[in-house]
Amino acid sequence: MSERAAAVEIHGVSRHFRTPEGGLYQALADIQLSVRAGSFVSLVGPSGCGKSTLLNIIAGLLAADRGRVEIFGRPLSGINRRAAYMFQQDALLPWKTVTENIALGLELRGVVAGEARARAAEWIERVGLRHFGGSYPFQLSGGMRKRAAMAQVFITDPDILLMDEPFGALDVHTRQRMETEALALWSGTSKTVIFVTHDLEEAIALSDEVVILSAGPGSHVIGRHAIPLARPRNLIDIRTDADFAEIYRALWSSLRQEVLRTRV
Amino acid sequence: MSRRKVLACRILVGAVLIGLWQSGAALGVLDRFFFSRPSDIVGRVWELFARGGVWTHLGVTLAEALLSFAIGGLAGVLGGFLLARRPLLSAVLDPYIRVANSLPRVVLAPIFLLWFGLGIWSKVALGVTVVFFIVFFNTYQGVKDVDPVLLDNVRMLGANERQLTRHVLIPSALGWIFSSLQISLGFAIIAVVVGEYLGSSSGIGYMIAQAEGVFDTTGVFAGMAILAVFVLAAGALMARLERWLLRWKPGPRAGGFVD
Numbered sequence: 001m002s003e004r005a006a007a008v009e010i011h012g013v014s015r016h017f018r019t020p021e022g023g024l025y026q027a028l029a030d031i032q033l034s035v036r037a038g039s040f041v042s043l044v045g046p047s048g049c050g051k052s053t054l055l056n057i058i059a060g061l062l063a064a065d066r067g068r069v070e071i072f073g074r075p076l077s078g079i080n081r082r083a084a085y086m087f088q089q090d091a092l093l094p095w096k097t098v099t100e101n102i103a104l105g106l107e108l109r110g111v112v113a114g115e116a117r118a119r120a121a122e123w124i125e126r127v128g129l130r131h132f133g134g135s136y137p138f139q140l141s142g143g144m145r146k147r148a149a150m151a152q153v154f155i156t157d158p159d160i161l162l163m164d165e166p167f168g169a170l171d172v173h174t175r176q177r178m179e180t181e182a183l184a185l186w187s188g189t190s191k192t193v194i195f196v197t198h199d200l201e202e203a204i205a206l207s208d209e210v211v212i213l214s215a216g217p218g219s220h221v222i223g224r225h226a227i228p229l230a231r232p233r234n235l236i237d238i239r240t241d242a243d244f245a246e247i248y249r250a251l252w253s254s255l256r257q258e259v260l261r262t263r264v
Numbered sequence: 265m266s267r268r269k270v271l272a273c274r275i276l277v278g279a280v281l282i283g284l285w286q287s288g289a290a291l292g293v294l295d296r297f298f299f300s301r302p303s304d305i306v307g308r309v310w311e312l313f314a315r316g317g318v319w320t321h322l323g324v325t326l327a328e329a330l331l332s333f334a335i336g337g338l339a340g341v342l343g344g345f346l347l348a349r350r351p352l353l354s355a356v357l358d359p360y361i362r363v364a365n366s367l368p369r370v371v372l373a374p375i376f377l378l379w380f381g382l383g384i385w386s387k388v389a390l391g392v393t394v395v396f397f398i399v400f401f402n403t404y405q406g407v408k409d410v411d412p413v414l415l416d417n418v419r420m421l422g423a424n425e426r427q428l429t430r431h432v433l434i435p436s437a438l439g440w441i442f443s444s445l446q447i448s449l450g451f452a453i454i455a456v457v458v459g460e461y462l463g464s465s466s467g468i469g470y471m472i473a474q475a476e477g478v479f480d481t482t483g484v485f486a487g488m489a490i491l492a493v494f495v496l497a498a499g500a501l502m503a504r505l506e507r508w509l510l511r512w513k514p515g516p517r518a519g520g521f522v523d
Contacts, residue, residue: 061419061420079419081422083420084421085416085417085420087413089413090413091413091416093414093417093418093431093435094512095436095438095512096431096512104418105421105422108418108422108423108427108431136511136512137512138512138513138514139514152421156421
């Protein structure tokens, strides 16, 4: 595979939904997108623009009405086995302990229980949840649950990480720490990350490339912007950086119109 | 609300009611022929256990109740799962299930007597018709109620249908199933006792019917008292099992009718 191979290629993907009133809502219209392997790409757009729909199509959880999705050059059908998904909502199984939750991906792949537990224990250390392996999700704080969720997706060593506003529900400080840790876990790997957010600052701070989607209905890609900020990035201070501010101004001017077009 | 205070108040309520009954009988307000007396009832229960004849009846009723609980519960869980996962089948069968569930069970009892005879199986059949529907509807609801995000997450983690059932659907439905089992165990006992009452040669229901036949009010109340203790004990056991199986659920479930 060549160095610049695409991890995900999306050709002319459209998707509509039936509204409760019986009408049709065109969520995505003719999406074209290619995501380079190993890059961190954010999808940004006003709320309701179909970012999550697009992510679910890449995950294989949702089928496109029209168009093609290729994963490392192969057409996608069914669940995307090269990808892991980190959800906005709590998706840990409430009836499993932290260890059991983290080991689950391995167990489902047929790794024997003992080894799965041992590797889960390593990940518990890495995400800073030592002593909480035997706890149930309801006993953890929101930030700790996100750490566990991060270990749950990273342990299967996926080539592609799909993240749907994973830190959206956290308070600002916890969120920044989690972003930092997510970046640390990603950097040095060859994983491709597709990160959905409505927060332009978060997108710029984390990504190699920011893709802006238009407001729905019929959302499509209206801009792709490379983010030339050096890595490793210091997320605590990056927002006060002069280059950051300039990039932010440039991207905001194109996102702004879409936000204003959105009827809330 | 401390546990001790609740317990003390509970005992107080019982003591007041029984005290009123006892003194009512003593003062002649309550006719002993029709209402008996708590002291007589306690004496009778004691006598029944001391003479030992009651054990057989209790054993028969317990066996019938447990059998109908096991058969009806298992069938209800399997049926609930199947229909929740097969929308077409559930749409087709829906009216039939509703009709079957709307039949009054007392009407079925004589038919089961004809079909299965005077022995335990006619009572088990009656119990099954009660337990099955309660467990079935709850299991169905429980499986339908699964958080779709959990399903998506476990699917993305690589689960096939069988693993999805084991890791997500069953544990998620367990809360619903358990609340139905609590209720249905009590109903199973009631159903088999009704069955015994209507026609049998043993069991607590038979005992009560016998006492009633000779206007032995004390005997009837003694049978009811034994039954009540029995239902409470079974409920307490189920509650303990549930607490252990659902230990992942947040917060202490506040006391009410079950704990």
